Each structure stands twice: as C-alpha cells, then as structure tokens.
Amino acid sequence: MTTVVLLGTGNIATHLFGVFSASENIHLKQVYNHSEESLIPFRDKTDVTTSLDDLQEADIYLLALKDDVISKISAQLESKKGIVAHTSGAVSMEALKNCRRPGVFYPLQTFSKKIPVKHTEIPFCLEAKFPADLEILQKLAEDISGKAYHISSPQRKKLHLAAVFVCNFVNHLYAIGEKICEEHHIPFEILQPLILETAAKVKIASPAELQTGPAIRNDQNTIKAHLELLSTNENKEIYQLLTQAIQSLHGKKL
Amino acid sequence: MTTVVLLGTGNIATHLFGVFSASENIHLKQVYNHSEESLIPFRDKTDVTTSLDDLQEADIYLLALKDDVISKISAQLESKKGIVAHTSGAVSMEALKNCRRPGVFYPLQTFSKKIPVKHTEIPFCLEAKFPADLEILQKLAEDISGKAYHISSPQRKKLHLAAVFVCNFVNHLYAIGEKICEEHHIPFEILQPLILETAAKVKIASPAELQTGPAIRNDQNTIKAHLELLSTNENKEIYQLLTQAIQSLHGKKL
Numbered sequence: 001m002t003t004v005v006l007l008g009t010g011n012i013a014t015h016l017f018g019v020f021s022a023s024e025n026i027h028l029k030q031v032y033n034h035s036e037e038s039l040i041p042f043r044d045k046t047d048v049t050t051s052l053d054d055l056q057e058a059d060i061y062l063l064a065l066k067d068d069v070i071s072k073i074s075a076q077l078e079s080k081k082g083i084v085a086h087t088s089g090a091v092s093m094e095a096l097k098n099c100r101r102p103g104v105f106y107p108l109q110t111f112s113k114k115i116p117v118k119h120t121e122i123p124f125c126l127e128a129k130f131p132a133d134l135e136i137l138q139k140l141a142e143d144i145s146g147k148a149y150h151i152s153s154p155q156r157k158k159l160h161l162a163a164v165f166v167c168n169f170v171n172h173l174y175a176i177g178e179k180i181c182e183e184h185h186i187p188f189e190i191l192q193p194l195i196l197e198t199a200a201k202v203k204i205a206s207p208a209e210l211q212t213g214p215a216i217r218n219d220q221n222t223i224k225a226h227l228e229l230l231s232t233n234e235n236k237e238i239y240q241l242l243t244q245a246i247q248s249l250h251g252k253k254l
Numbered sequence: 255m256t257t258v259v260l261l262g263t264g265n266i267a268t269h270l271f272g273v274f275s276a277s278e279n280i281h282l283k284q285v286y287n288h289s290e291e292s293l294i295p296f297r298d299k300t301d302v303t304t305s306l307d308d309l310q311e312a313d314i315y316l317l318a319l320k321d322d323v324i325s326k327i328s329a330q331l332e333s334k335k336g337i338v339a340h341t342s343g344a345v346s347m348e349a350l351k352n353c354r355r356p357g358v359f360y361p362l363q364t365f366s367k368k369i370p371v372k373h374t375e376i377p378f379c380l381e382a383k384f385p386a387d388l389e390i391l392q393k394l395a396e397d398i399s400g401k402a403y404h405i406s407s408p409q410r411k412k413l414h415l416a417a418v419f420v421c422n423f424v425n426h427l428y429a430i431g432e433k434i435c436e437e438h439h440i441p442f443e444i445l446q447p448l449i450l451e452t453a454a455k456v457k458i459a460s461p462a463e464l465q466t467g468p469a470i471r472n473d474q475n476t477i478k479a480h481l482e483l484l485s486t487n488e489n490k491e492i493y494q495l496l497t498q499a500i501q502s503l504h505g506k507k508l
Contacts, residue, residue, distance in 0.1 A: 011466075067473070067475070067476065068475070090468075090476050090479065108444055108445070108447070108448055109447060109448055109451055110448060110451055110452055110455070110464075110466055111466075112455070112459075112464055112466070114459075115455060115458055115459070117451060121447040121450070121451065122447065123443075123444045123447055123448075125444070147447075149441070149444055151440065151444075154438075155438050155439070155440055157479070157483060158434055158435075158437070158438040158440065158483060159434075159435070159438075159440055159444065159445075160476075160480075161434060161480045161483050161484070162430075162431040162432075162434040162435055162440075162445060163431070163445065163448055164467055164468065164480060164493075165427045165428075165430045165431045165434070165492075165493075166427055166428050166430075166431035166445050166448060166449050166452070167448050167449070167452045167466070167467070168465070168466060168467030168468070168469060168470075168500070169427050169467075169492075169493075169496040169500075170424045170427050170428075170449075170452055170453075171452055171455075171461050171464060171465055171466070171467075172461075172465065172469075172496055172499060172500050172503070173419045173420055173423050173424050173427070174419075174420050174424075174456055174461035175460075175461040175462040175465065175503065176416075176419045176420075176499075177416040177417070177419045177420035177461075178416075178456075178460060178461055178462065179462075180412055180413075180415060180416040180419070181412075181413070181416055183412070184408075184409050184412040184413075185409070186405065186409055186412065186413055186416075187403070188456075189377075190362055190377045190379070190403055190405075190413065191362070191413075191416060191417065191420050191456075192456055192457055193362070193363060193375040193376060193377055193401075194362055194363055194364060194377075194417055194420060194421050195420050195421070195424075195453050195456055196375070196453050196454065196457075197363055197364055197371060197375065198364055198420070198421045198424055198425055198453070199424075199449050199450050199452070199453035199454075200450065200453075201364070201366070201369060201425075202428055202432075202442075202445075202446055202449055203446055203450075204369055205366075205368075205369070206429075206432060207425050207426075207428035207429040207431075207432055208429040208432065208433075210366055210425060211422070211425055211426065211429065212265075212364055212365075212366070212421070212422060212425070213418055213421065213422030213423075213425075214344075214418065214422070215422060215426075216422075219321070221321070221322070221344075222321065222344050222414075225344065225411070226414075226415045226418060229411060229412060229415050230415070234495075234498075234499050234502065235499075237495060238419075238423075238495060238496065238499060239418075239419075239423075241488075241491060241492060241495055242423045242426055242492065244488075245426060245488050245489075245492060246422070246423075246426050248488065249426070249429065
C-alpha cells in the first residue's frame with residue numbers, strides 16, 4: 001500500500017484524487033491547499049488541511065501545483081522523509097533540490113475538471129534522484145495507468161513543448177474550424193469524424209507520411225480560394241504559415 | 255438497388271469502391287480511369303474501362319477525380335440520363351452544369367490508401383439540382399454510412415476550408431511534435447493518448463471552451479522557455495502566431 005498526500009486542488013489534482021481513491025493499492029491520506037474553499041469538494045472524502053505544518057506522514061507528497069509555486073512550497077517540505085514529487089511538464093526536478101528525495105510524476109494528458117479521462121490512457125513521465133524512488137513512482141503510475149516512462153528533466157521540457165503543439169495548438173485549430181462552421185450555419189459535428197480519424201491515424205503511421213491537403217498537393221487554386229474565404233487577417237496568416245511549413249517539410253515551394 | 259459507375263482510382267475512389275462493393279443495396283457496375291495501369295487493382299472485381307465512350311448505363315456516375323479535371327470529364331457525360339455527381343470539397347456543383355442531373359457526394363474524411371476508414375463514420379455532404387436526386391444520393395450515403403447532410407456549394411467550400419484547419423494543419427502540428435520527440439530520443443507514442451483525448455473532447459464540448467496551455471494562462475516564463483527550445487525559425491513563428499491567436503480569442507495580450 002502506497003500512502004500519498006496530495007498538494008493542490010486544480011485539474012490535475014482533481015483527476016489524480018479520483019484515480020488514487022479508486023485504487024486498492026493506494027491510500028490517499030490527505031489533500032492540502034492554502035484556500036479552505038477549494039478543499040470543499042475533498043473534505044468529505046479524506047483528511048484536508050490548509051497548513052503545511054499539519055501534513056501527515058506519507059510515502060509520497062505529490063505537488064500538483066502551479067509551476068511558479070512548486071519551488072516555494074517544496075522548500076517547506078525539506079524535513080519530509082517521503083518522496084516529494086511534482087506533476088509539472090515544464091519545471092525541472094532541480095526545483096525540489098532542498099527535499100531529501102525529489103522526483104517528478106508528470107501525467108502527459110489534458111485535463112478538464114468536468115470531463116473524465118480514461119486513466120488507463122495516461123502516460124506518466126517519471127524522474128527521481130534515487131533509483132529506488134523511481135521504482136516507487138513507477139509502481140504508483142502502474143497502479144493507476146499501466147504506462148510509465150523514465151524521462152529526464154531536459155527531455156520532459158521538450159515533451160511539454162511537443163504537447164503544446166499536438167494538444168493546445170491543435171485545439172485552437174479545432175476552434176477555428178468550429179468558428180468557420182458557426183459563421184456559415186454548418187453543424188460542427190460534421191467535422192468530428194474527420195478530427196477523430198486524423199488523430200487516430202498517428203497510432204498507425206508517422207504524421208509526416210500521412211500529410212494530405214492542398215498544401216502538400218501544391219494546389220494553388222484551392223489555396224488562393226481559401227485565403228479569400230478567410231474573414232480575419234490572423235486566420236489568413238495561420239493558413240499561410242502552416243501551408244508554407246507543410247511545403248517546406250515536403251520539399252515544395254509556394 | 256442503386257447502380258453506380260465510379261470514375262477515378264485515387265484514395266477516395268478506392269475507399270468508395272470498398273464500401274460500395276460491401277453493400278447489398280449498391281451495384282458497382284464499372285470503374286473508369288484514363289490509365290490502364292491504375293485500373294489493375296479493380297479489374298478482377300468489376301468491369302473496367304479507359305474510354306468514356308464505353309461507360310455503362312447507371313443511376314449514378316460518381317466522379318472521384320482531381321478537382322481540375324472534373325469539369326472537363328463531366329462535359330463528356332452530357333448525354334447521360336443518370337445523376338453525375340463529384341466527390342470534391344472545393345469544386346462547385348456549377349462545374350457539372352452541362353450534365354442533365356448534376357450533384358455532389360462529398361465524403362468529409364481523410365483517406366489514405368493503406369488505412370481502412372470505418373465507413374459508418376464518414377459524413378457525406380450532399381447537393382443536387384433536383385430534390386428527387388438529392389434523395390437518391392441520400393439513400394446511397396445512408397446505405398454505406400448512415401450520416402448524410404444537405405450542404406450547398408458555398409457552404410461546402412467553407413467546410414472544406416475548415417477541414418484544412420482541423421485535419422491537414424492539425425496533422426502538420428502532429429508532425430512537429432513527432433520531430434521534437436525524435437530529436438530528443440523520446441518515443442512519440444507517449445504523445446498519442448494526449449492527441450486522441452484532445453480530439454475526443456470535441457464531441458463533448460466546444461474547443462474554444464476547452465482551451466488549455468501556456469498561451470491561455472498567459473504563462474510568459476513557459477512561452478519564453480519554449481521559444482528558446484525550438485530549433486527552427488519556422489516553428490518559432492508557428493508557436494508565436496498560434497499563442498497570439500489563442501490569446502486574442504480569449505482576450506489576453508502577449
């Protein structure tokens with residue numbers, strides 16, 4: 001049985017709380033947050049506290065906190081005997097250098113409070129100062145997900161950067177597609193099978209090899225017509241830049 | 255039983271051939287292409303021809319051809335009594351104006367020859383000069399997919415434009431993510447659950463409402479660090495432009 005104290009009550013903390021609570025191998029002992037109010041959803045289910053001085057003993061202290069407070073909060077956990085691990089993609093393990101047993105437990109997924117994620121599909125990127133601690137974090141990941149990867153701090157930063165492209169920026173392109181549909185009274189659901197199929201294909205082949213569309217065909221008539229149809233300069237710029245990028249990757253010139 | 259003659263042997267034609275052949279309600283009578291060689295995969299399964307003069311009688315002549323030859327080929331089908339419909343997202347129905355019964359049968363999906371598409375998940379965007387023909391096209395779509403939408407030529411152009419954003423451009427962002435992983439010896443499969451989850455969410459909520467990441471948080475430290483990590487000016491430009499676009503949509507300033 002691995003004992004865990006969870007620090008934070010945001011999207012990641014909320015999802016981890018759910019999956020830890022559902023696991024027979026994990027005992028979630030306590031949730032910490034500086035604000036009493038944000039602890040309300042948790043207080044009927046486990047012990048909660050607003051004071052770092054009142055943290056219980058645990059195998060792992062999991063810091064599911066905003067990037068800019070991780071270092072400061074961890075400095076107050078210096079004396080803890082358990083592993084102190086954060087869940088951030090962008091923060092180096094070095095930020096926890098004052099702790100005895102620093103680690104990273106980064107779930108590479110997009111979390112929205114209201115939408116449940118299938119937790120068997122969360123890859124965890126793990127790092128620890130000590131090999132034995134890496135094993136403990138791996139066990140924690142496997143207890144809830146089955147997918148664990150050992151990723152160094154420099155690698156994790158690159159992975160987080162890649163995630164911004166394939167998740168955050170992709171989502172904005174979906175939002176542009178939705179907006180175009182709205183403007184022309186077309187139900188956005190027509191695009192949903194295409195969106196899902198485009199995503200599903202990355203499991204079968206390399207995206208670079210799967211590229212289709214007017215840019216890679218160098219179909220200038222369609223490209224020109226599309227640029228004329230776009231109603232904002234920002235979307236025109238995005239269209240041009242991505243068309244250019246596809247063509248430069250695939251060796252064609254505008 | 256609807257009889258169909260298929261003109262073309264590319265990605266869309268190949269997929270439609272597969273799903274038509276599998277349907278009990280559709281009789282695929284013939285495949286046309288100007289090149290003998292490209293008909294090889296079809297000739298054991300149905301009648302094939304390289305001559306437009308040898309086309310059989312059918313309820314529907316389906317032009318799954320490159321955009322720039324649709325008008326020219328259709329001009330040679332003037333005398334046909336059946337519906338002449340093309341499968342293009344970008345070409346107006348007007349391109350078939352010489353035909354007696356013009357129509358459009360546009361499958362809004364991404365097709366790669368080697369990857370089978372679940373054909374129940376293809377939305378068909380339909381248009382016809384005559385209401386009775388629209389019904390025939392709708393029946394054809396429903397026989398193989400169950401999802402049919404009546405979409406006018408101007409709407410279809412906007413939808414095709416939106417599809418470029420949510421499919422072609424999205425795929426290029428996947429390719430950038432894959433490249434970043436390769437450069438830093440990280441298995442790309444770590445990103446796949448994130449890619450799938452980001453796509454799956456559009457069925458549950460509006461992408462604009464689901465936006466996450468450093469741009470919408472206005473997390474300048476992460477944005478700055480990411481720009482420094484990117485190895486090409488093109489990717490830096492894409493990062494900056496999409497960050498800016500997310501912030502302008504959500505009312506935050508860089």
